[in-house]
Amino acid sequence: MAARDDPKPTPMMAQYLALREEAGDALLFYRMGDFFELFFEDARRAAAILDIALTTRGEHGGQPIPMCGVPVHSAESYLARLIKAGERVAIAEQVETPEEAKARAKREGTPSSKVLVGRSIVRLVTAGTLTEEALLEPRRANVLVALAELRGTVGIAAVDVSTGAMVLEECPADLLGAALARLAPSEVVVPEDWPHGPEEAIVRPRTTFASDAGAERLKAVHGVATLDAFGAFTRAMLAAAGGLVSYLDHVGRGSLPLLLPPVLRETAKTMAMDAATRASLEILESAQGGRAGSLIGAIDRCVTGAGSRLLAEDLSAPLLDTGEIEARLALVQFWQGRPIERARLRDALRGVPDLGRALGRVVAGRGSPRDLGALRDGLAEAARLHHWLSGAPDRPALLDTVLARLTGHGALTDHLSRALVPTPPTERASGGFIADGYDASLDALRAASGDARRAIAAMEARYREETGIAALKIRHNGVLGYFIEVPARHADALMAADSGFTHRQTMAGAMRFNSLTLHEEAARIAEAGGHALACEEAHFEALVAEIVAARESIAATAAALARLDVGAGNAERASEADWCRPEVLDKPCLTITAGRHPVVEAALARSGERFVANDCGLDAHDRLWLIGGPNMGGKSTFLRQNALIVLLAQAGCFVPASAARIGLVDRLFSRVGAADNLARGRSTFMVEMVETAAILAQATHRSFVILDEVGRGTSTYDGLALAWAVAEAVHSQIGCRCLFATHYHELARLAETCEALSLHHVRAREWQGDLVLLHELAEGPADRSYGLAVARLAGVPASVVARAKAVLAKLEAQREATGGIAAGLGDLPLFANLKPAAPEPASPEHQLAEALRAADLDALTPREALDLLYEWKRNLPKAAR
Ligand code: ADP
Numbered sequence: 001m002a003a004r005d006d007p008k009p010t011p012m013m014a015q016y017l018a019l020r021e022e023a024g025d026a027l028l029f030y031r032m033g034d035f036f037e038l039f040f041e042d043a044r045r046a047a048a049i050l051d052i053a054l055t056t057r058g059e060h061g062g063q064p065i066p067m068c069g070v071p072v073h074s075a076e077s078y079l080a081r082l083i084k085a086g087e088r089v090a091i092a093e094q095v096e097t098p099e100e101a102k103a104r105a106k107r108e109g110t111p112s113s114k115v116l117v118g119r120s121i122v123r124l125v126t127a128g129t130l131t132e133e134a135l136l137e138p139r140r141a142n143v144l145v146a147l148a149e150l151r152g153t154v155g156i157a158a159v160d161v162s163t164g165a166m167v168l169e170e171c172p173a174d175l176l177g178a179a180l181a182r183l184a185p186s187e188v189v190v191p192e193d194w195p196h197g198p199e200e201a202i203v204r205p206r207t208t209f210a211s212d213a214g215a216e217r218l219k220a221v222h223g224v225a226t227l228d229a230f231g232a233f234t235r236a237m238l239a240a241a242g243g244l245v246s247y248l249d250h251v252g253r254g255s256l257p258l259l260l261p262p263v264l265r266e267t268a269k270t271m272a273m274d275a276a277t278r279a280s281l282e283i284l285e286s287a288q289g290g291r292a293g294s295l296i297g298a299i300d301r302c303v304t305g306a307g308s309r310l311l312a313e314d315l316s317a318p319l320l321d322t323g324e325i326e327a328r329l330a331l332v333q334f335w336q337g338r339p340i341e342r343a344r345l346r347d348a349l350r351g352v353p354d355l356g357r358a359l360g361r362v363v364a365g366r367g368s369p370r371d372l373g374a375l376r377d378g379l380a381e382a383a384r385l386h387h388w389l390s391g392a393p394d395r396p397a398l399l400d401t402v403l404a405r406l407t408g409h410g411a412l413t414d415h416l417s418r419a420l421v422p423t424p425p426t427e428r429a430s431g432g433f434i435a436d437g438y439d440a441s442l443d444a445l446r447a448a449s450g451d452a453r454r455a456i457a458a459m460e461a462r463y464r465e466e467t468g469i470a471a472l473k474i475r476h477n478g479v480l481g482y483f484i485e486v487p488a489r490h491a492d493a494l495m496a497a498d499s500g501f502t503h504r505q506t507m508a509g510a511m512r513f514n515s516l517t518l519h520e521e522a523a524r525i526a527e528a529g530g531h532a533l534a535c536e537e538a539h540f541e542a543l544v545a546e547i548v549a550a551r552e553s554i555a556a557t558a559a560a561l562a563r564l565d566v567g568a569g570n571a572e573r574a575s576e577a578d579w580c581r582p583e584v585l586d587k588p589c590l591t592i593t594a595g596r597h598p599v600v601e602a603a604l605a606r607s608g609e610r611f612v613a614n615d616c617g618l619d620a621h622d623r624l625w626l627i628g629g630p631n632m633g634g635k636s637t638f639l640r641q642n643a644l645i646v647l648l649a650q651a652g653c654f655v656p657a658s659a660a661r662i663g664l665v666d667r668l669f670s671r672v673g674a675a676d677n678l679a680r681g682r683s684t685f686m687v688e689m690v691e692t693a694a695i696l697a698q699a700t701h702r703s704f705v706i707l708d709e710v711g712r713g714t715s716t717y718d719g720l721a722l723a724w725a726v727a728e729a730v731h732s733q734i735g736c737r738c739l740f741a742t743h744y745h746e747l748a749r750l751a752e753t754c755e756a757l758s759l760h761h762v763r764a765r766e767w768q769g770d771l772v773l774l775h776e777l778a779e780g781p782a783d784r785s786y787g788l789a790v791a792r793l794a795g796v797p798a799s800v801v802a803r804a805k806a807v808l809a810k811l812e813a814q815r816e817a818t819g820g821i822a823a824g825l826g827d828l829p830l831f832a833n834l835k836p837a838a839p840e841p842a843s844p845e846h847q848l849a850e851a852l853r854a855a856d857l858d859a860l861t862p863r864e865a866l867d868l869l870y871e872w873k874r875n876l877p878k879a880a881r
Pocket of ligand 1: 600604610611612613614629630631632633634635636637638762775776
């Protein structure tokens with residue numbers, strides 16, 4: 001390879017540089033024979049990530065050009081690692097054979113020394129657009145999102161390219177974070193100059209996000225004159241969809257992946273949870289990252305990847321419609337009551353291939369014969385399940401809906417079964433996947449090449465006899481094709497001019513020859529083989545076309561199988577530990593008997609410990625529980641278990657309790673005080689307050705809020721004051737159900753003024769100087785702090801604990817004398833009376849004016865200014881908006 005700044009780069013260099021330019025910020029995989037090669041900076045970056053040898057080739061301005069390469073046949077695993085490391089890769093393939101290149105050069109009159117095989121970028125591999133099995137996690141959806149804003153409303157187009165499932169929705173700009181937290185995309189695409197997208201988003205020209213063009217693209221993709229049948233999409237949604245399809249077009253170089261008709265997602269139909277809530281409840285991922293220790297990790301009993309992906313979707317977007325929730329619960333109950341049938345179903349499902357993803361690859365033009373086999377087997381199994389389950393008595397409605405989607409592929413399945421060999425290969429190029437007996441002309445071609453092979457075998461025997469050389473062999477390799485080989489010491493006879501053999505190659509110890517007859521038979525094999533391959537290829541294309549035509553109903557079957565798996569898996573989980581079917585109703589109650597935390601219970605069980613079940617009983621007259629008690633006493637666990645039970649119930653799962661009556665929750669909030677995070681050095685108290693402010697702005701009387709030690713991230717007085725004010729606001733302004741864990745005993749006095757607030761604590765006992773945590777919830781305020789006992793339990797040296805005891809005694813004496821830090825609170829008027837009629841010095845309006853005065857407008861970027869506006873608006877109390 002020549003220098004980049006050569007006055008006249010070699011043709012290959014010129015070609016490489018043009019492709020490099022086109023690849024933009026993606027790494028360029030440049031195909032050379034059996035390798036993808038990377039050069040220059042690409043090579044350095046890739047070699048470091050892949051931990052492969054960095055070599056050099058040619059020079060550049062006197063410097064050797066860094067190079068590394070990966071074999072084409074194992075490129076997928078390297079791609080997977082590069083994508084994981086956050087790279088994007090442009091694949092430049094050879095788009096003509098050397099022969100075609102030579103022929104082209106001849107036509108164009110280019111000297112043959114300058115002939116270069118044509119290459120072009122055939123595809124961009126990016127995290128959000130993968131379809132390859134090896135690059136995808138079987139149990140996780142892989143979501144690509146495009147965003148477009150129209151007048152403060154953000155349109156969101158989300159697609160899982162591996163299955164084609166596409167959803168359009170919209171949200172106010174300030175709730176975008178929550179929406180993205182729910183979708184958990186692996187790649188986000190935004191218009192250029194739009195400041196609100198995530199930092200790592202891919203930026204695309206604004207023109208690609210036009211709503212009319214977006215609608216036209218969708219209509220064209222689905223061959224419809226209007227999108228009305230799919231849903232009433234807004235302009236913001238269509239603009240996002242336009243950006244999405246245009247990006248897919250860009251990375252696929254003009255070929256689009258599977259796109260199913262877009263589904264309209266109405267935000268009002270699912271429970272809202274913001275990013276902080278999702279993270280703190282560890283729904284799909286634990287705080288450490290990964291499924292282990294998360295809710296889904298503890299409950300997922302699905303036997304297929306598609307089932308696990310659907311369960312993740314259910315848990316990410318719990319429902320608000322009692323009818324839909326009951327339908328899912330009835331399906332779980334159906335399977336729970338039939339353990340034998342359930343086992344049989346799960347056995348059958350275990351063998352079902354990932355239909356949705358096989359379909360995704362086939363439609364994207366990256367399908368293999370094995371994918372066709374997967375579709376054949378999956379659809380056949382679906383039909384068998386339909387046949388079996390249609391006869392089942394007492395079927396719930398959702399099962400009937402599911403069953404209806406399992407059939408209707410008889411002709412296709414039959415066709416695939418006749419056409420394909422039992423286990424088709426993953427490699428399409430070398431043929432061998434079309435079954436014998438499917439096509440007479442293919443059989444004839446195969447017979448011809450078989451005949452020729454047999455003729456060659458016979459020829460070997462004949463030549464041995466004729467020449468008297470027992471060691472003579474007819475062999476085959478990729479360079480010479482078929483040839484005759486004899487040991488060098490016997491070669492003389494064959495070298496004779498009239499021997500009928502022509503010399504091809506001399507090896508150490510052996511000589512290789514050709515003969516006219518061998519040449520003719522070899523040509524017959526090659527010709528028949530070539531025709532056979534072309535014939536198989538044509539059948540492949542025909543089968544693909546048939547599948548593409550049925551893509552929507554195949555996708556529906558895949559979704560139906562996943563729903564069956566989720567229903568049976570949830571029943572399996574419920575049966576393992578006596579979970580119950582929750583009763584979901586539209587009342588402000590939350591009555592849970594003997595509730596457990598699924599993750600903590602499982603963790604304790606592993607070490608042979610027992611989880612102590614606890615009741616929760618919130619209703620309109622007792623909707624805020626203030627929970628005290630020692631550290632490590634089980635407060636956080638209790639809070640979260642109730643939030644998780646609500647979430648599970650509305651997702652249509654059974655719950656870890658012996659009984660549960662759950663009034664629908666429209667928004668779920670979970671907040672954890674920031675003290676634990678102080679070490680991370682960020683202003684975590686600020687984060688805590690911003691997140692708390694969001695609750696006060698967004699929660700409604702139908703919401704459920706859990707607050708875990710909110711206020712502890714600052715000084716005692718500030719913290720107590722804030723906790724006090726937040727508890728009061730939740731109680732008196734919002735009026736929603738709330739569990740509030742705190743170690744501020746002083747908050748107990750809230751019970752005097754807040755009629756729907758009650759006091760509870762986790763029990764502990766000191767026994768022979770040791771602290772015993774009972775993890776049991778009881779009514780009434782916590783009688784005392786066990787901080788010192790906890791310190792001892794944690795291994796703080798006895799001398800230090802003794803000293804702390806002395807200090808504490810002094811402090812407590814002081815408290816007796818003065819009334820403690822909450823001494824002044826006796827005269828605090830009722831919260832309701834505090835609602836400002838007219839702005840007073842510390843009113844939000846006043847604070848806003850102060851903040852406005854203090855803001856240095858010239859120092860703000862437009863983005864920061866907009867953020868500030870949003871923040872101020874958020875912080876205004878509702879009535880003031
Ligand atoms: P707190 O919030 O009061 O500090 P946690 O809820 O974090 O306490 O619980 C501390 C530990 O106690 C948990 O990690 C768990 O091992 C144990 N624990 C909590 N609740 C229970 C329970 N109900 N039954 C048994 N062990 C529990």
